[in-house]
Amino acid sequence: xxxxxxxxxxxxxxxYANPARFMALSSRLVAPLWILxxxxxxxxxxxxxxxxxxxxxxxxxxxxxxxxxxxxWLSMFGYGVMAFAxxxxxxxxxxxxxxxxKSAAPIGASFTFLALLTGSLWxxxxxxxxxxxxxxxxxVLILFFLYLGYIxxxxxxxxxxxAARAAAVLALVGAINIPIIxxxxxxxxxxxxxxxxFRMDGPSIAPAMLLPLGLMGVGFTLLFITLLLVRMRAExxxxxxxxxxxxxxxxxAEG
Amino acid sequence: xxxxFHMGGYAFYVWSAYGAAFAVIVALVWHSVAxxxxxxxxxxxxxxxxxGRVRRAAHLERETGEDAS
Numbered sequence: 001x002x003x004x005x006x007x008x009x010x011x012x013x014x015x016y017a018n019p020a021r022f023m024a025l026s027s028r029l030v031a032p033l034w035i036l037x038x039x040x041x042x043x044x045x046x047x048x049x050x051x052x053x054x055x056x057x058x059x060x061x062x063x064x065x066x067x068x069x070x071x072x073w074l075s076m077f078g079y080g081v082m083a084f085a086x087x088x089x090x091x092x093x094x095x096x097x098x099x100x101x102k103s104a105a106p107i108g109a110s111f112t113f114l115a116l117l118t119g120s121l122w123x124x125x126x127x128x129x130x131x132x133x134x135x136x137x138x139x140v141l142i143l144f145f146l147y148l149g150y151i152x153x154x155x156x157x158x159x160x161x162x163a164a165r166a167a168a169v170l171a172l173v174g175a176i177n178i179p180i181i182x183x184x185x186x187x188x189x190x191x192x193x194x195x196x197x198f199r200m201d202g203p204s205i206a207p208a209m210l211l212p213l214g215l216m217g218v219g220f221t222l223l224f225i226t227l228l229l230v231r232m233r234a235e236x237x238x239x240x241x242x243x244x245x246x247x248x249x250x251x252x253a254e255g
Numbered sequence: 256x257x258x259x260f261h262m263g264g265y266a267f268y269v270w271s272a273y274g275a276a277f278a279v280i281v282a283l284v285w286h287s288v289a290x291x292x293x294x295x296x297x298x299x300x301x302x303x304x305x306x307g308r309v310r311r312a313a314h315l316e317r318e319t320g321e322d323a324s
Contacts, residue, residue, distance in 0.1 A: 049259065049273075060263035067276040110283050118272040125268050223280065230287045237294035244301040251305075 019096055019236050026229045033226040040222055044215030052212050064122040066212050069197070070220035071114040075143060076178055078108025078224065082150070083175040086168035095239070096232075098164035101171060102154055103231035107224055109147035116140060127191055135188035139181045146174040160239065 048066035055062035082104040089097035119137070120130045131137065150170055157163035185194040196204045203210055262269040 054263060059265060061265045061268055063262070063269050064272045067272055071276065106286075107283065110279050114276055114279050117275050121268045121272045121275075125265055227283060227287050230291055234287065234291035234294050237291065237298050240298045241294055241301060244298065244305060248301070248305050 019099075019239075022096055023233060023236060026233055030226065030229055030233075033222060033229065037219060037222040037226050040215055041219035044212055044219045047212035048216060053206070053208050055209075058126055061122060061125050062209065064118055065209070066216045068115060068118040068122055069213060070217045071111045071118060072140070073217060074220055074224050075108060075112035075115045075140065076181060077221070078104050078111060079143060079147070079171075079175070079178055081228070082108060083171045083178075086171040089164055090168045090172075095160070095164075096236075098160065098168070099232050099235045099239075100228070101168065102164070103228055103235050105147055105150050105154075107227050107231065109144065109151065111220075111224070112140065112144040112147060116144060123191075129191075132191045134190040134192060135184035136181065136190045136192035139177060139184050143174075143177055143181060146170075146177060150174070160242070 044066065048063055052063070054060045082101045085097045085101035085104065088094070089101060116137075119140075123132070124130045150167055153167045153170055154163050157166060184190060185192055197210075197213070205213065260266060260270075
């Protein structure tokens with residue numbers, strides 16, 4: 001490995017990926033991140049509920065957008081984090097990237113669930129249906145099942161290194177679904193509308209709505225990062241517990 | 256204030272969406288923090304119970320990764 005990469009870069013990577021160093025660094029980040037998440041989400045909620053106009057077509061239901069769209073962003077962002085960490089874990093065999101991938105899954109699954117649920121609550125009054133098997137909704141439902149399968153795979157295999165490898169392969173195979181979700185509204189004739197924020201010609205949403213949407217988007221993302229760190233810390237501790245138990249059992253067998 | 260609760264006749268849909276988001280996020284935060292606390296407490300108990308030799312072995316050899324040197 002050292003022959004392929006510059007040794008200093010690789011050493012630095014390993015130093016930061018060291019669980020002990022991760023625990024020291026993350027312990028200082030968690031509290032400020034909680035505070036920042038609450039502040040941004042509070043401001044976002046204020047604008048989303050009280051200080052933004054109703055839509056000229058959708059009326060007050062447009063406010064569902066401020067939880068639906070950030071949830072949908074995180075459903076894909078979470079999978080991106082999981083797939084990227086899985087790839088790094090497979091290549092570098094470092095335990096902390098497996099810890100990261102494993103910890104991202106339940107958070108991503110929760111936000112995917114929220115995206116589906118709030119979308120349904122928005123679809124009923126606006127489209128006249130709770131659900132439609134169109135390409136966007138179907139591919140997001142598949143994303144939700146991919147998360148569940150990934151979590152189940154971790155739960156099935158007891159030994160962390162083997163579990164991580166199997167789960168990483170599943171995460172990477174499932175990653176093909178991400179561009180399908182992104183472009184489903186372009187490639188197929190969907191009931192779901194096409195992208196209106198991240199487009200080539202700039203956002204097509206009124207500025208008064210873009211502010212709460214942006215704040216909620218940043219707030220949700222901060223919350224995701226905070227939760228990811230807390231769950232990674234819990235996972236490192238879980239492995240410490242496992243190792244201590246194995247060491248105790250080993251010592252007992254020797255003695 | 257009444258207008259906010261009424262949501263132009265869409266109160267059920269809008270407040271259900273916000274309520275569900277709130278409930279899921281609170282559950283996720285609670286579960287994450289509770290799990291971290293439980294694992295930390297468990298590790299401390301085990302460390303105390305184990306001798307110094309075992310503790311050092313567990314920390315140095317296993318936690319710094321497979322290629323600790």
